[in-house]
Amino acid sequence: MTEHGDETEPVRGTTDQFEGLLEHLKEARGFDFTGYKRASLLRRVHRRMDDVGVSGYEEYRDRLEVDADEFTALFNTILINVTSFFRDTDAWDKLRTDLLPQLLSQRPSGPIRAWSAGCASGQEAYTIAICLAEILGPDEFRDRVKIYATDADDEALTHARTATYTEREVKSLPPELLERYFEPNGSRYTFRQDLRRSVIFGRADLVQDAPISHVDLLTCRNTLMYLTAETQARIAERLHYSLKPEGLLFLGKAEMLLSQSALFSPVDLKNRFFRRVGGSRTPHRITATVAPAVYPPVSDDSATLRAEALAASPVAQIVLNAQGEVVLSNHRADTLFGLTPADTGRPFQDLEVSYRPVELRSAVEQAHTQRRTVWIRDVEFTRPRSDRQWFDVQVVPLRNPQGHALGTAVVFIDVSRSRQLQDELEDAHRQLETAYEELQSTNEELETTNEELQSTVEELETTNEELHSTNEELETMNEELQSMNDELQNSNHELRLRTDEVSALNAYMEGVFASLRVGVAVVDADMRVTVWNAWAADLWGVRADEAAGQHLLNLDIGLPLIEVGPAVRTVLAGEELPAEDGTFLLEAVNRRGRSIRVQVTVSSLAGASGRSGAIVVMDQLDDA
Numbered sequence: 001m002t003e004h005g006d007e008t009e010p011v012r013g014t015t016d017q018f019e020g021l022l023e024h025l026k027e028a029r030g031f032d033f034t035g036y037k038r039a040s041l042l043r044r045v046h047r048r049m050d051d052v053g054v055s056g057y058e059e060y061r062d063r064l065e066v067d068a069d070e071f072t073a074l075f076n077t078i079l080i081n082v083t084s085f086f087r088d089t090d091a092w093d094k095l096r097t098d099l100l101p102q103l104l105s106q107r108p109s110g111p112i113r114a115w116s117a118g119c120a121s122g123q124e125a126y127t128i129a130i131c132l133a134e135i136l137g138p139d140e141f142r143d144r145v146k147i148y149a150t151d152a153d154d155e156a157l158t159h160a161r162t163a164t165y166t167e168r169e170v171k172s173l174p175p176e177l178l179e180r181y182f183e184p185n186g187s188r189y190t191f192r193q194d195l196r197r198s199v200i201f202g203r204a205d206l207v208q209d210a211p212i213s214h215v216d217l218l219t220c221r222n223t224l225m226y227l228t229a230e231t232q233a234r235i236a237e238r239l240h241y242s243l244k245p246e247g248l249l250f251l252g253k254a255e256m257l258l259s260q261s262a263l264f265s266p267v268d269l270k271n272r273f274f275r276r277v278g279g280s281r282t283p284h285r286i287t288a289t290v291a292p293a294v295y296p297p298v299s300d301d302s303a304t305l306r307a308e309a310l311a312a313s314p315v316a317q318i319v320l321n322a323q324g325e326v327v328l329s330n331h332r333a334d335t336l337f338g339l340t341p342a343d344t345g346r347p348f349q350d351l352e353v354s355y356r357p358v359e360l361r362s363a364v365e366q367a368h369t370q371r372r373t374v375w376i377r378d379v380e381f382t383r384p385r386s387d388r389q390w391f392d393v394q395v396v397p398l399r400n401p402q403g404h405a406l407g408t409a410v411v412f413i414d415v416s417r418s419r420q421l422q423d424e425l426e427d428a429h430r431q432l433e434t435a436y437e438e439l440q441s442t443n444e445e446l447e448t449t450n451e452e453l454q455s456t457v458e459e460l461e462t463t464n465e466e467l468h469s470t471n472e473e474l475e476t477m478n479e480e481l482q483s484m485n486d487e488l489q490n491s492n493h494e495l496r497l498r499t500d501e502v503s504a505l506n507a508y509m510e511g512v513f514a515s516l517r518v519g520v521a522v523v524d525a526d527m528r529v530t531v532w533n534a535w536a537a538d539l540w541g542v543r544a545d546e547a548a549g550q551h552l553l554n555l556d557i558g559l560p561l562i563e564v565g566p567a568v569r570t571v572l573a574g575e576e577l578p579a580e581d582g583t584f585l586l587e588a589v590n591r592r593g594r595s596i597r598v599q600v601t602v603s604s605l606a607g608a609s610g611r612s613g614a615i616v617v618m619d620q621l622d623d624a
Helices: 015-029 038-052 057-066 069-078 089-106 123-136 138-144 154-162 175-181 229-242 300-312 331-337 361-370 416-515 534-540 565-572
Strands: 112-117 145-151 164-166 182-185 188-191 199-203 215-220 243-251 264-268 273-276 316-321 326-329 374-382 388-399 405-414 519-523 529-532 583-589 595-607 610-623
Touching: 015 038, 015 057, 015 069, 038 057, 038 069, 038 416, 057 069, 069 154, 089 123, 089 215, 089 243, 089 264, 089 273, 112 123, 123 138, 123 145, 123 175, 123 199, 123 215, 138 145, 145 154, 154 199, 175 182, 215 229, 229 243, 316 331, 331 405, 361 374, 361 388, 361 405, 388 416, 416 534, 519 534, 534 610, 565 595, 565 610
Parallel strands: 112 145, 112 215, 145 199, 215 243
Antiparallel strands: 164 188, 182 188, 243 273, 264 273, 316 326, 316 405, 374 388, 388 405, 519 529, 519 610, 583 595, 595 610
């Protein structure tokens, strides 16, 4: 992940922005993904961002703040819940036929507690129940067994609590176990209710929440592989705490815990079974107090021999008297710390060796006060133009046989070679651990990729089924559309026939109105003109298109229509109009400006639902 992106990956944001997004998830929903491996975590977060069309971490964080449902979709993408009954059959056979009988033989009575950590949708927890029920029998199982199943995914836990699975989800079960422990429910299968009560589901995050204690069998399969080595080590300590002494840990095939040898010892490394180690051992370095040697009176030659032996010793030594003055030092001490014969008799505290390479004045005082040898380990000393050296410094109080203080011996034991070997060993161990972690990380990445591919295959199968169902719906809809299209074609044919009939009728009516030697106007219920024949247009100089839609009394013609208005309203109101009241003889002016007399007759227009308009007939009699 870079700030600049590359040719194939769009710019998402900075590493700090991504870590801020993880912190937001932790604060807002209590999910701590900071311990997950970044490669797989980035891949899944990016997939979800692409699904919702968001390109940057900050923008996606804003999306989470305004859309609470997006948290669920993101968690379902990150928490890949790929599991099945008796997954890795060989390992479960080993547990059922060998390891569980051994474990139960050590606990012939009392409760049996199991913990399925990272149980996903519950198949693993019910597999444990089946294995224990097969060995103990249903009655003893109900009396003694408690199985705790935890996961961080609430949606998966909801599925697990129902204890109901599809035919595809139970296909990995042997037929006899399926028949014995599951009850058919339509096309689904439900785990036996009398045994289901012994399985308890709950939400728990292995990284944050307290572990379940006093557990005999702990399964944590294909969960640790998503986490960093540091987080795995933290969780391993919690799993160690959870198990009883000699408790059994069952991991996934991509998980090893070889670096946790102080906590777990392998029982069956191939199938990933480990046993809890009783406790870690703290190495202690055994030291001994060196008592001053008591020599009998010797001759002068013996004293000289001792002095020369001390001077020639390969171990640097400085001897002080009771007053803290240098009495003697051997050749090795002189070479290392630059001492000369002139330093003999000087106070030790005045010499550079008393505080470099390590503070020795307080150690000398402590040795005398406590009357014991004081050790100072792994003292580093670097001389000019020389390699580094390491010493274990021993400050020994010297006393006579009567217990009176004589002085102090300061001994510098060269441990450079052992320190070098230790450093080389630690370096080799670190390289080995690094190589192992890289190998395990690669193995876990492959397993993660396999999990993601399996999840993708399941999603594709689901999508294929949905597409198949959608295709069937589309075919049904197509048939319905085809039937509807046939009906529409029939309706269209009938409509065309009716249209032709109406057109013919309209043409016929227009011909009738045109052949009349009187002006005819037809008005609707709102007294608006719907028909204006050619004779009326010629008589008054108003074309049919100009008159259509106009209010009858608003027409600007030479006929005083205001006088016939009451008769038209009476007819439109549905009242009977006597013949003499429906005929008017009016003085008018035609379109040529000549005065004429016009007989106007008003009558009702009967429609299918009764009177729906009125007809006004205007007959020119002669010139006025």
